[in-house]
Amino acid sequence: MDNGEPRAWIVTVGNEILIGRIVNTNAAWLAEKLTFMGFRVERIIVVPDEPEHIAEELRRALGRARVVITTGGLGPTYDDRTLEGVAKSVSRSLKLNPEALEMVRRFYERRGLELTEDRMKMALLPEGAEAIPNPVGAAPGSWLEVEGTIIVSLPGVPAEMKAMFEQHVEPRLAREAPRKALHECGVIVRGVPESGIAPYLKRIARKYPHAYIKSHPKGHETDRPILDIRVLASAPTREEARSLAERIIAEIEETANGLGGQVEREPC
Template sequence: MCTGSADVELAKRCSIHYNRKNKREPMPVAEIVTIGTELLLGEILDTNTRFLARELRNLGVDLYRTTTVGDNEERIAGVLKEALGRSQIVLTTGGLGPTVDDPTRQAVARALGVKLEFHPELWQQIQERFQRYGRQPSENNRRQAFIPQGAIPIPNPVGTAPAFIGETSEACIICLPGVPREMEYLFQHAVVPYLKERFHLHGVIQVRVLHTAGVGESQIDEWIGDLETSSNPTVGLLAHPGQCDIRITAKAETPENAASMIADMEALVRQRCGEAIFGADADTLETVIAGQLSRLGWKLLVVEVGLEGELCARLRHPSLADVSTCRAETIAEEGSPLVPEKTDEAQVFLGVCLSRDFDSFSLRWEIVSPQGRQTGLRKFGGAPALVKTWAGNTALDLVRRHLSQKG
């Protein structure tokens, strides 16, 4: 936990300006601004936005927009001014280092119409942290002790870049380091208490994701399109090659109420989508098949042709001890069987062969088990880069549905 005079100041600001007890207010809206030219160039992956988005969701705060901007003071200030005009909480990450190309402090001061001011206590904390590592801070590091006038300083016990909160009467800009470990620590230990106090945060946002396979996004939309117009809980679709996710999001006063709202909506979705749904949240086709095999006491043997090892790689999951795979580059002749005509008791054979037909792909499949034989052909006309994933999901879903007939 951050300690010291800054924490006292943080609590004082909250109690003086925002202590409106027994008054229910509209929930604030948030935006995230990630700062760094390296992000725009694709040199590093932005994991900070995902972390902050999930944390805001847990606090019951709606996130309406995320923006990435390079290390340019004027452009950063412009983005922040726009954000303050539509959101009550603006979170930034990055640009708090000691070098010339770390302009977040100046940009925030510019957006708020104030000057930078020096905080001796922040400079002292920076020096002490360097000393713990047997180093001396340079004069450049002294820049990090300057923050916008009137801002609330947030000491950084896990790094050298202090954070801060700039305020207006209706909104705030919370500036955090770009280093994920530092950003996460400061958000959890300093920012969350501040947000809860200032905005009287109440309620939670919970999410449930149902996974479907074997049907397209348009079919799912036809089944549940009217549910997608619901305002709370909301329902949305996210398509993947050979798989479509249904996201149910509920906002409520308590986790229990949110869970109840999601359960009611999930029951409707499951009723309409039926066996197309194979799992939820962390479930995958691989883990679902592993559970089916375990319950049946069966083993799965897989032969793939033309998938470049897609199924072999996916079926190496630790839970899939009852799966054997074989990869072949070609088959003996066109149309020849991929798997045996019959199988021993407690064995399931899957054979798949992926081939290209001019501007589309064909997946020939065969499944043989103690309960019978199934064969078929599926077509894919999407981007070639996605065909292996589509073929893998399609083949695994066919196995899932075949095994479910036994259950």
């Protein structure tokens, strides 16, 4: 499992997950992204929204993980204390970040709302951190590099977290991950309903963490089912990515044939 990939930790801040009222889908989404980018996700840790707990886990990650992503606890309320925890873990203090303040100011201005003290609190970042723009909500994120570890803090609202990660974090982190080549192949399967092949595709997907497998139903689900199945594989070289995609396509073909489907391969 350990192939010398840079390590990533995910720290989810949220009492709601610790009381079992929310399933940690943010962590699953980030874990898939980071794995696909070439990181080895070594820990997913859920902590109470208290700075001491957040700092305890971040300190363990320093110098060990190349990147730590925290989610949650960036909002304007009294129990949003993630950045206090981040600052504490690296023995720095929180400071009003001018860029973050400008982001928050603009967010509320556009909505005709005042910049209250609660709202300004969202512009307090750990000393030395950069603000990450939030295209969806009010709270900026934080990017801080210390002792060779990048600590990225994103909000807990999935739509905000995902937009910020994809627009501002993923492109920068890609430079830290081993260079990856991508290759995509597709296959059309006729005569097998999506629900029939889904469990097999799931099993194949689990076997190959460095590939995305998606199926798109085209015909009628049970009457004349047609499925367009796409495989996007990532590997250190173009050749390896292509051969990985081909191997997966071959497995899908075998499965579909076994289920009585007709398979039409695209040139790969």
